[in-house]
Amino acid sequence: MKSTLSVILCVATLVAVSRAGAQVCVGQSLPPDAAGGPPRPLAEVYGTVERIDGTTMILVTRVGRRLRIDLTPASAAGRVQAVQPGMAAGVLATQGSPSMLLAQSVARAKASPAAWRPDCIPFAGF
Secondary structure (H helix, E strand, O other): OHHHHHHHHHHHOOEEEEOOOOEEEEOEEEOOOOOOOOOEEEEEEEEEEEEEEOOEEEEEEOOOOEEEEEOHHHHHOOOEOOOOOOOEEEEEEEEOOOOOEEEEEEEEOOOOHHHOOOOEOOOOOO
16 A cells, blocks of 8 residues: 555656756645646755845855845745845745746745755756
C-alpha cells in the first residue's frame, strides 16, 4: 500500500529541475486564475536581501546567484513581512519575465543558510 501511495504522489507531483546546481525539487502551484488559465508554478527561494529599489528586491541565494524579485503582487495581497538589506528572506514567486520573479509572498527567514529549505525554481531556462 505504501509503494502504491508513493507512486500516486509521484505521478501527481510537479517535479522540476533547478538550473542552479541541477537540483530536483518538488514545485508548488498557484490554483488556476479566475479566467480558467492553467495553474502557475511557484518558485521557492531563500537568500539574503542585497537591496530594495522601489518594488524590486535583489535576493542573493546561498550559492551567490542574484535574483530580481518584483514585490508588487505580494504587497498588493498583504503577504510581505518587513525585510531590509542584510536580512534573510524566503520568497514564493511566479515567473514574470525571463529575468524577474513575481513575489507571491515574502517572509523573514532564519539567518543561517543551513536552516533554509532547498531552493526550487521550476521554470525552464531561469
